[in-house]
Amino acid sequence: MCPDLATGHPDALLDGTVITAVRTGATSALSARLLARADAAVLAILGTGVQARSHARAICRVRPIREIRVAGRDPARSAALADELGAELGVAAEGAGSYAEALEGAEIACATTADGEPAVQRPWLAPGVHVTSVRAVGRELDDATVAEALVCVESRRAALAPFPAGTVDLVEPLRAGVIGEAHLHSELGELVAGTRPGRTSDEQITLYKSVGVAVQDAAAAALVLRAARERGVGTEVPL
Structure with missing residues (x-):
């Protein structure tokens, strides 16, 4: 449900x-x-x-991707997904036998797994x-990756919130003393605004850990609604 900001009345059902x-993939692409x-x-x-599909589509819009694993x-x-993405995006794509095989030599890695070991x-x-990770429950990243990477999040407060709101990928290393809160280098907004620096060398590993924040969904819904009105699509329903 998307409300009118001035009145609070329902504006659209999306x-x-x-x-x-789409929003999750787009935010990872921004990172x-x-x-x-x-x-x-x-x-x-x-x-x-x-999420695997949305990330591949979004990342290919911001970097000159020529190979997908x-x-x-x-x-x-x-x-099957590699064949689908290769045909849709016009790049070489292949299925890998393992996560390790897919990651070997990769320059961007998007983790969109649902469960299991990191x-x-x-x-x-x-x-x-550059690594992006969006799993909401359980560990998708090992401690060493988190400890050695330049870490960016949407919101420090959201990322470190108690379960189930935060992310165990950061909270567990923090509780174990592997990292401190200062290890969360920046929020996306700080990078956009230029108030925090980004990558400092070609060899540096960077990490964006997403937990999803409501304001992003609200902004995405508003953009969809605006586009629908401009293009005259959708169904008007009297309330």
């Missing part, structure tokens, strides 16, 4: 699943635009669901890679 998927190397061309997609728990699904582990990462 499919939140689709909007959230890549701000933190990934400008020439990053090899993309690893970890996972084979909705897809890895998931089911090799057949990984290969899909991103430090020994599998190449120097200079």
